[in-house]
Amino acid sequence: MNTTPIKTAHVVVGVTGSIAAHKAIDLVSLLTHWNSENVRCEVRVVMTADAQKFVTEVPFRTLSRNAVVRDLYESDEQWSPRHIALADWADLLVIAPATANTIAKLACGIADNALTCLALALHQETGMLIAPAMNGRMWQHPATEENVSILKNRGVEFIGPDEGLQACGYSGKGRMSPVDQIADRVRQMLSERGI
Numbered sequence: 001m002n003t004t005p006i007k008t009a010h011v012v013v014g015v016t017g018s019i020a021a022h023k024a025i026d027l028v029s030l031l032t033h034w035n036s037e038n039v040r041c042e043v044r045v046v047m048t049a050d051a052q053k054f055v056t057e058v059p060f061r062t063l064s065r066n067a068v069v070r071d072l073y074e075s076d077e078q079w080s081p082r083h084i085a086l087a088d089w090a091d092l093l094v095i096a097p098a099t100a101n102t103i104a105k106l107a108c109g110i111a112d113n114a115l116t117c118l119a120l121a122l123h124q125e126t127g128m129l130i131a132p133a134m135n136g137r138m139w140q141h142p143a144t145e146e147n148v149s150i151l152k153n154r155g156v157e158f159i160g161p162d163e164g165l166q167a168c169g170y171s172g173k174g175r176m177s178p179v180d181q182i183a184d185r186v187r188q189m190l191s192e193r194g195i
């Protein structure tokens with residue numbers, strides 16, 4: 001009989017305004033159904049305003065069984081701002097899909113929505129994984145390359161993007177990595193943190 005206590009991993013999934021936003025629904029489903037012998041995963045979702053143009057909060061709320069954070073000024077019963085409470089709660093923040101815009105904001109330390117505020121307020125030991133999704137020219141633009149390099153130097157991890165046919169009609173590097181690979185990397189990062 002396994003007597004090791006079950007740990008609960010706290011994962012925040014950030015969703016931004018990309019056509020790949022619908023894939024984040026499957027990511028949340030995969031993470032919430034992850035039940036290893038000793039670890040289960042609780043997921044909270046934070047959406048940018050632009051993400052909500054691509055997909056509603058309903059599937060995220062239902063699958064994560066938690067309210068979705070969509071606005072800095074939404075209030076609940078807690079006295080502390082939700083983005084700070086979530087930053088305290090998180091073991092890992094995974095942004096999937098991550099737009100060029102959000103990557104640029106993170107590189108500059110801009111905090112103008114719930115997701116970017118949360119990212120800035122994370123504890124130093126909390127992991128951050130970014131799964132970019134964008135048009136190939138946006139990905140290869142020197143501004144994006146510089147922003148990615150700034151974030152990597154700060155310890156932020158990236159997965160993808162992959163080559164292939166993109167929703168914008170072009171082929172190139174910019175497709176978000178498959179969600180099962182992102183979920184595997186999340187699990188690996190959590191296990192590297194002893195969770």
Ligand SMILES: Cc1cc2nc3c(=O)[nH]c(=O)nc-3n(C[C@H](O)[C@H](O)[C@H](O)COP(=O)(O)O)c2cc1C
Binds near residue numbers: 015018020098138
């Ligand atoms: C149909 C459509 C698809 C888009 N897809 C992407 C995308 O995949 N990646 C990206 O970086 N921007 C994409 N954009 C542009 C972003 O939505 C835009 O930069 C937005 O400001 C991002 O906001 P956010 O980072 O706060 O979510 C798309 C815009 C439209 C209208």
